[in-house]
Amino acid sequence: MSGFDVGGRLKQLRMQRDLSQRELAKRAGVTNSTISLIEQNSVSPSVSSLKKILDALPVTISEFFAGEEVSREQVFYRASELTEIGDGVLSWRLIGARRPNRRMSILHERYPPGADTGEDMLEHDGEEGGVIISGTIELTVNGEVQLLTAGDAYYFDSRLPHRFRNVSDSECIIVSANNPPSFSDGGDAQHHA
Amino acid sequence: MSGFDVGGRLKQLRMQRDLSQRELAKRAGVTNSTISLIEQNSVSPSVSSLKKILDALPVTISEFFAGEEVSREQVFYRASELTEIGDGVLSWRLIGARRPNRRMSILHERYPPGADTGEDMLEHDGEEGGVIISGTIELTVNGEVQLLTAGDAYYFDSRLPHRFRNVSDSECIIVSANNPPSFSDGGDAQHHA
DNA sequence: CGTCCCTGTTGAAGATCCTTGACATCATCA
DNA sequence: TGATGATGTCAAGGATCTTCAACAGGGACG
Incomplete structure (x- = not known):
């Protein structure tokens, strides 16, 4: 329904930074369960929670939701x-x-x-x-x-x-x-x- | 706590489009109360709710959160x-x-x-x-x-x-x-x- | 092998969000 | 004036999100 894989995106960003769910949770001021549930798309987080988590990465909400499909676009321009x-x-x-x-x-x-x-x-x-x-x-x-x-x-x-x-x-x-x-x-x- | 006036931004966008809370709610598939509470910052909406509402405007989440404080930053660089x-x-x-x-x-x-x-x-x-x-x-x-x-x-x-x-x-x-x-x-x- | 520490997952309880169904206000119009 | 329809707000309860606490699995180490 969301049309956007919130959980997957969060997991990707967390992994890139080599953080555990608990470590990220601590920095963000939420619990590890929250991170876990969000990453599994078991819940749709509130904006305030998501903000707290993204601030700890740090990533803006706008960046979080920007882009998705890697396209086969033109790269080189004469x-x-x-x-x-x-x-x-x-x-x-x-x-x-x-x-x-x-x-x-x-x-x-x-x-x-x-x-x-x-x-x-x-x-x-x-x-x-x-x-x-x-x-x-x-x-x-x-x-x-x-x-x-x-x-x-x-x-x-x-x-x-x-x-x-x-x-x-x-x-x-x-x-x-x-x-x-x-x-x-x-x-x-x-x-x- | 959010650092970003979600309610105000939503109201601004809704007003720009000349929509009532009820009309927007209907298009988004939520109730007018939801819009009202969000606009007053009485609640921090879930991402899924916010997405439904923004889809009805239509505005992407990324656009919604892009930009805010116009800063007094340095402009010119020698x-x-x-x-x-x-x-x-x-x-x-x-x-x-x-x-x-x-x-x-x-x-x-x-x-x-x-x-x-x-x-x-x-x-x-x-x-x-x-x-x-x-x-x-x-x-x-x-x-x-x-x-x-x-x-x-x-x-x-x-x-x-x-x-x-x-x-x-x-x-x-x-x-x-x-x-x-x-x-x-x-x-x-x-x-x- | 067991112990220790780490990881992520999951019920049940608590907190928050969302809806239902009211209510007050304002503008229009007979 | 009163009736009507639109607006935004608000309390109560159901639905969902978040926490607490426990749990299972995987290395590391002796």
Whole structure:
């Protein structure tokens, strides 16, 4: 009924860490019986119990339930076959665009001089970070403005209002990653980034 | 105790969809009282109940628990202040190393000629992807071997056995991202990546 | 062999979650 | 005004989860 093997997943994570049921139970502040019953899927734990257990691993609930089936997806992407998303001014090349349930978007971005994600700040769920490969970019996050150059990097919660702008007179190249993916292949793609 | 406002989050999602407690309960196959008690944080629902409710929204458990406190973390990282992880041969520079609960690791990696993640393949939870900035890298994933050069990219499930090796005579630079993060600031960092 | 310590499993009792069936409140409408 | 239907809340009891305590099995060691 759960559609997800909670017990198996817990056991897997516990085993990976080389913990006994009793050891994990002690760290989590529950009893070994609880762990045993959950691992056998004899019960569906309460969120509070599961949280206690996962905190002891440590693993977030979100991570615990993320992913499942190991897929036979494409692994290698030639530069020429990266999905080009550009809108004429900016251009992004998305790695793994066609993966149905990927947890990240990785982008190879090109900001020509003057490129700008727009005056009204971007805000959306998730986190994003990146590295400046070449050139210079002006990044505004939550009101703070910084000029980043080759080798510099950033990482922030995407709910903070943010904006990318190339104020220099040369192209800027960035490799960035988003989580959860804000680009999807079709449908409800949010605007970058 | 939960550290996460389950009730508030559920109410938020229900409101967004313009559903009454009874309407949502009906779709989920539980009673309106259940929804009410959960939303007030009077109880910590069982995973199975929560799953039924979230399926009716529909929202995955992972999405439900993703994100929370918008933190006042560091956003901008100068090249010089990136956490250097190298072991003498390979070197990685981790973006956002000190963020407590980040969902990704973003790495600026340098593979000198001969660098190798080792003959016994890496396998761990999560997904990873990256872009080759310069040089050449030999990447093996699940038995398949490919030579990737500047502009090429990769993305795969990290549970597939994999290995990175610089078989050329020049340095290779890669920007990569992992999810969930396989590097932590202190403690049980797994080996790369 | 027996003892010791570890492992995971399992009844029965206790704690918590979930449902039943009320109740109070508010808005609509004759 | 009173009737109706919708909303969210709450007590009591049944259902489920969690603990306590016991149990069986497997090494290690003498």
